[in-house]
Amino acid sequence: SSTTMKLSVIGCGYLGAVHAAAMASIGHDVVGIDVDARKIESLAQGHAPFFEPGLQEILTAGIQSGRLRFTTDMAAAQGAAVHFVGVGTPQQKDGYAADLTYVNAAIDGLLPYLSPGDVVAGKSTVPVGTSAELAPRVEATGATLVWNPEFLREGWAVQDTIDPDRLVVGVTPGADGDRAADVLRAVYHPAVAKDTPFIVTDRPTAELVKVAANAFLATKISFINAMAEIAEVTGADVTQLADAIGHDARIGRRFLGAGIGFGGGCLPKDIRAFSARAEELGRGESVGFLREVDAINLRRRERAVQLVVESLDGAVYGKKVTVLGAAFKPHSDDIRDSPALDVAVRLHGLGASVTVTDPAAIENASRAHPQLTYVEDRDEALAGADAVIVVTEWDEYRKDLDPVQAASLTEGRIVIDGRNCLDAAAWRAAGWTYYGMGRP
Numbered sequence: 001s002s003t004t005m006k007l008s009v010i011g012c013g014y015l016g017a018v019h020a021a022a023m024a025s026i027g028h029d030v031v032g033i034d035v036d037a038r039k040i041e042s043l044a045q046g047h048a049p050f051f052e053p054g055l056q057e058i059l060t061a062g063i064q065s066g067r068l069r070f071t072t073d074m075a076a077a078q079g080a081a082v083h084f085v086g087v088g089t090p091q092q093k094d095g096y097a098a099d100l101t102y103v104n105a106a107i108d109g110l111l112p113y114l115s116p117g118d119v120v121a122g123k124s125t126v127p128v129g130t131s132a133e134l135a136p137r138v139e140a141t142g143a144t145l146v147w148n149p150e151f152l153r154e155g156w157a158v159q160d161t162i163d164p165d166r167l168v169v170g171v172t173p174g175a176d177g178d179r180a181a182d183v184l185r186a187v188y189h190p191a192v193a194k195d196t197p198f199i200v201t202d203r204p205t206a207e208l209v210k211v212a213a214n215a216f217l218a219t220k221i222s223f224i225n226a227m228a229e230i231a232e233v234t235g236a237d238v239t240q241l242a243d244a245i246g247h248d249a250r251i252g253r254r255f256l257g258a259g260i261g262f263g264g265g266c267l268p269k270d271i272r273a274f275s276a277r278a279e280e281l282g283r284g285e286s287v288g289f290l291r292e293v294d295a296i297n298l299r300r301r302e303r304a305v306q307l308v309v310e311s312l313d314g315a316v317y318g319k320k321v322t323v324l325g326a327a328f329k330p331h332s333d334d335i336r337d338s339p340a341l342d343v344a345v346r347l348h349g350l351g352a353s354v355t356v357t358d359p360a361a362i363e364n365a366s367r368a369h370p371q372l373t374y375v376e377d378r379d380e381a382l383a384g385a386d387a388v389i390v391v392t393e394w395d396e397y398r399k400d401l402d403p404v405q406a407a408s409l410t411e412g413r414i415v416i417d418g419r420n421c422l423d424a425a426a427w428r429a430a431g432w433t434y435y436g437m438g439r440p
């Protein structure tokens with residue numbers, strides 16, 4: 001169609017693979033590039049390298065249409081109007097700061113293939129100030145660097161890419177910046193709804209929008225988990241508290257789910273990288289609260305372990321504990337910084353006989369933590385358990401697990417609801433001793 005543009009996507013991890021497939025699905029001609037030959041081979045054959053609803057379909061359709069291809073050869077980027085950079089920015093091994101090795105390598109690898117007028121659109125989550133450092137190299141080629149952060153949630157990545165809440169593009173004020181913003185508007189035009197906010201700002205603001213959004217979300221979760229800690233010593237119920245304060249539209253109920261806290265590939269590393277960057281900028285105190293947010297979050301994992309120990313009268317050694325969930329959240333096979341697995345590993349460390357089940361993440365989990373026992377079938381995992389702990393709120397546990405039937409499988413009738421996702425009354429009625437997080 002007349003709106004088709006040639007695009008390259010550098011980095012085919014979570015962000016890049018989804019972005020490449022999504023851009024092809026809205027009609028663009030896309031090449032995805034990554035240094036990882038195995039990943040590229042799998043993508044080129046139409047296999048999604050991770051579990052993400054809808055990705056498999058648009059990947060297959062894109063490849064069949066001829067509008068989507070994958071390669072390890074950076075030269076394939078030549079001729080694209082826009083080059084999206086979506087490589088990882090992991091936490092550094094010896095500190096909290098973001099490791100920009102991959103961003104720098106992607107930019108340097110791309111430079112020989114840039115033409116004047118090309119737009120390089122950074123999508124990776126980076127410390128504020130990164131694009132200012134990259135810009136001289138990129139712009140020496142006549143290309144324009146913009147920052148176009150990505151807000152996708154795992155499990156909703158395709159939908160979030162094709163129909164986002166908002167689009168943010170950070171440009172350098174001036175004619176080149178305006179033109180680059182127009183180019184990106186044209187890229188997203190076939191997909192986004194007319195009323196989707198398209199925010200054009202400067203590059204540092206765009207970089208900061210992403211980091212600030214994740215810091216706010218993490219803070220919201222740790223806020224309610226802090227209230228859970230207070231609830232635990234006062235007999236209050238944090239879920240009712242969340243409902244009550246959540247009715248205030250200024251607060252809002254979403255992301256007030258107390259439990260074992262946040263994990264995943266983004267929130268934990270992003271708040272740490274933000275702290276590190278703020279310190280570099282001499283403004284560490286401005287986001288000092290993020291250290292607290294992190295600390296509260298990690299305490300909740302310990303609290304869940306403590307509840308299991310207490311529920312077994314302090315004698316966890318040799319007891320069979322069934323852990324329902326391994327992924328850091330439902331609808332994902334991602335176990336990066338998963339609170340669920342952390343709880344399982346800690347219980348194992350205390351001598352419990354830990355059996356883990358999960359609808360999607362067992363393969364990843366067993367590779368990372370081979371010392372635990374993994375069982376595919378939920379009911380088989382429950383068989384003979386002395387205690388059960390729910391750590392990922394999959395429908396398989398939250399909705400589909402009947403407490404009466406579960407009681408017929410286990411040895412003990414102890415359930416710890418690490419996500420406050422079970423119907424406590426129904427479980428108690430079925431004879432279970434129910435423990436919530438921040439609930440009496």
Ligand code: UDX
Pocket residue numbers: 150151152153154155214217221254255256257258259260261262263264265266267328329
């Ligand atoms: C997050 C941001 O939501 C997304 O905008 C950004 O682009 C990447 O980081 P994601 O990591 O996919 O996305 O997961 P999200 O749904 O935000 O959940 C993060 C963690 O917070 C999960 O471990 C989840 O279980 C936990 N969480 C979420 C809570 O503990 N309580 C809540 O109320 C909500």
